[in-house]
Amino acid sequence: MKSATQPPQPPTQTRRERLRAETSAEIKAVALRLMADGGPDAISLRAIAREMGMTAGAIYGYFDTRDALVTALIVDVYSELLAAVEGARDRLPADDVAGRIVAWGVTLRAWAIANPEGFRLIYGDSLRGYEPPLQEAVTASEKRACEGLTALIAEAWPSAANRYCDEVYAWADFDEALVEKVRTAHPDLPPAGAAVAMRVWGRMYGLVALEVFGRLSPLAHDPARLYEDELKALVRDLGLTPA
Amino acid sequence: MKSATQPPQPPTQTRRERLRAETSAEIKAVALRLMADGGPDAISLRAIAREMGMTAGAIYGYFDTRDALVTALIVDVYSELLAAVEGARDRLPADDVAGRIVAWGVTLRAWAIANPEGFRLIYGDSLRGYEPPLQEAVTASEKRACEGLTALIAEAWPSAANRYCDEVYAWADFDEALVEKVRTAHPDLPPAGAAVAMRVWGRMYGLVALEVFGRLSPLAHDPARLYEDELKALVRDLGLTPA
DNA sequence: TTGATTTACTACACGGCGTTTAGTGAGTGC
DNA sequence: GCACTCACTAAACGCCGTGTAGTAAATCAA
Structure with missing residues (x-):
C-alpha cells in the first residue's frame, strides 16, 4: 500500500511511530479483507489478530474498542x-x-x-x-x-x-x-x-x-x-x- | 393477547398444540420486546430463555435456529x-x-x-x-x-x-x-x-x-x-x- | 389402570466473541 | 549501562449460538 519513499525526511516520525502506524494500517487492511469475504460481521478482533499472528488483546493498543x-x-x-x-x-x-x-x-x-x-x-x-x-x-x-x-x-x-x-x-x-x-x-x-x-x-x-x-x-x-x-x-x- | 373464546370447538387443536402455539408466540413476543429496547442484536436465545424462565436450548424445540x-x-x-x-x-x-x-x-x-x-x-x-x-x-x-x-x-x-x-x-x-x-x-x-x-x-x-x-x-x-x-x-x- | 412412547425441557459442553488484567521482554532515551 | 516505556502474550470473565444426553411429565394404547 504505502510506498517506501521519504527517507531523507527528518524524524518528524520516529521509528516507533512509523511501526505503530504501519501496524494500525495493517489491522484495518486485514479487517477490510475479512469484511470483503464474510460481511461486516466477519470483522472480529480475534480473527484479525489470528490473521496477523497476534493475540486479540494486542489490538487494544491501537483501537479502544471494536466499534x-x-x-x-x-x-x-x-x-x-x-x-x-x-x-x-x-x-x-x-x-x-x-x-x-x-x-x-x-x-x-x-x-x-x-x-x-x-x-x-x-x-x-x-x-x-x-x-x-x-x-x-x-x-x-x-x-x-x-x-x-x-x-x-x-x-x-x-x-x-x-x-x-x-x-x-x-x-x-x-x-x-x-x-x-x-x-x-x-x-x-x-x-x-x-x-x-x-x-x-x-x-x-x-x-x-x-x-x-x-x-x-x-x-x-x-x-x-x-x-x-x-x-x-x-x-x-x-x-x-x-x- | 389471545382472548379465551373458543371452548365448544372440537379438538381441531389438541391441548398440546395449543400450549405449543402459545409458547411459540411468547418467544416471539419476548424477542420483539427485547428488540424494542436494545436493538435487533438484543435478540439472543439466551436472553429470551432467561426472560421466560427456560434454558436457551428449549427454544430449539420451536425454531430450528436463531435465524x-x-x-x-x-x-x-x-x-x-x-x-x-x-x-x-x-x-x-x-x-x-x-x-x-x-x-x-x-x-x-x-x-x-x-x-x-x-x-x-x-x-x-x-x-x-x-x-x-x-x-x-x-x-x-x-x-x-x-x-x-x-x-x-x-x-x-x-x-x-x-x-x-x-x-x-x-x-x-x-x-x-x-x-x-x-x-x-x-x-x-x-x-x-x-x-x-x-x-x-x-x-x-x-x-x-x-x-x-x-x-x-x-x-x-x-x-x-x-x-x-x-x-x-x-x-x-x-x-x-x-x- | 398400567405400561410404552412421545414431548418439553434441563444440564452440560464446545468453540467463538469482546474486553480486562497482570506479566514479560525487547527497544528507547538519558 | 540503566531505568523505563511500549508492544505484546497469556489467561480469565461473561456473553453468545448450538449440539447432545438425560429426565420427568403428559399422552396414548391395552
Whole structure:
C-alpha cells in the first residue's frame, strides 16, 4: 500500500511511530479483507489478530474498542466512495449539469455493487449495537457527501428553482457547519436548494440500498435499468434535459 | 393477547398444540420486546430463555435456529407494516389517487419512526450474517408491498403514462409471480408501470431509511418536512395534483 | 389402570466473541 | 549501562449460538 519513499525526511516520525502506524494500517487492511469475504460481521478482533499472528488483546493498543475500529473503517471506506463519486462528477465539464448528476448517481451504484460489503458497512445499520455515538468523523463524511450533491443542485438551480418556489426553508433547518460551507460556496442558493439536495440524495440512496440489501433483485431482474431510468427522471424533474 | 373464546370447538387443536402455539408466540413476543429496547442484536436465545424462565436450548424445540426465529419476526413485523400502509391507503376514496399515494408514504415513515427497531429488523441488513437465504416468506411480504404500490401506480397511470412513454420494459423483467398478480389486477398497466412502482418504492424508502439509520437527522433538523415535500413532488411527477 | 412412547425441557459442553488484567521482554532515551 | 516505556502474550470473565444426553411429565394404547 504505502510506498517506501521519504527517507531523507527528518524524524518528524520516529521509528516507533512509523511501526505503530504501519501496524494500525495493517489491522484495518486485514479487517477490510475479512469484511470483503464474510460481511461486516466477519470483522472480529480475534480473527484479525489470528490473521496477523497476534493475540486479540494486542489490538487494544491501537483501537479502544471494536466499534472504534469499525468507525475508522467506515471513515476510510466512506472517503473512498466519496472520491469515486466526486471524481466521476468532476470528469465532466461544468456546464453538463445533467451529466454530472447522472454520473454521480451511476458511480454511487457502481461502487456499491462492486463493494457491497463496504456499502453495508457504511449504510446498513449492521454492526451489533453500533451507531449510538455515530462518531463526528462519520458525520463529517456525511456532510462532504451532502456538500457534493448540493454543489450539483446549485448548478442546476437556475432551471430547477421555479419547481420548488413554493417550498420555503430556513437555513436554521440544517446543520450549522454544513450551512456555512454551502453558503460561502453557493451564495445564491436558497435553503430550499439544500433541501432538494438531501431529497436527491435519498432518491439515489433508496434504490441502491434496496438492491445491495437484496430487496430489489428478487422482484426486478434488471435493477440497473430501473436505476438509470430513475436518474433520468430525476434530472428531468430538476428541469434539466438528460443527455 | 389471545382472548379465551373458543371452548365448544372440537379438538381441531389438541391441548398440546395449543400450549405449543402459545409458547411459540411468547418467544416471539419476548424477542420483539427485547428488540424494542436494545436493538435487533438484543435478540439472543439466551436472553429470551432467561426472560421466560427456560434454558436457551428449549427454544430449539420451536425454531430450528436463531435465524429462523428472526425470519419469523421479520414476517410478523413486515405484515404489521403492510397492514398499516394498506389501511391508510384504503381509508381514502379510490378517486383521490394523489392522496392515497401520499397516505401510503406518510404512513410508511410514521410507522418507521414509531418502530425504528422494527424497521431496522426488516430493512437494515443487520443481524449477523443473516440474509443469505432471505426466506421465501420474506420475499412474499416484499411482493405484497410491491403489489400495493403497483395498484396505486395503476390508478395514477392515466395521468402518468405519457411521462414514461419512452421507457419500454418487458414483463419478463420482473418476478413471474408478481407479474401474474399485477396483470390480472391491472390488465391495462404496461410493464413500465411496474418499473415506476418499484422506483417510487425506492424513492420513499430512501429518505425513511436514511432517517431511521440516523444518517439524515444530523444534517437536517426537520426530516418530516423534507419527506413530505418529496412526496408532494413525487405525486406531481406522476402527473397528479397534490391535495 | 398400567405400561410404552412421545414431548418439553434441563444440564452440560464446545468453540467463538469482546474486553480486562497482570506479566514479560525487547527497544528507547538519558 | 540503566531505568523505563511500549508492544505484546497469556489467561480469565461473561456473553453468545448450538449440539447432545438425560429426565420427568403428559399422552396414548391395552
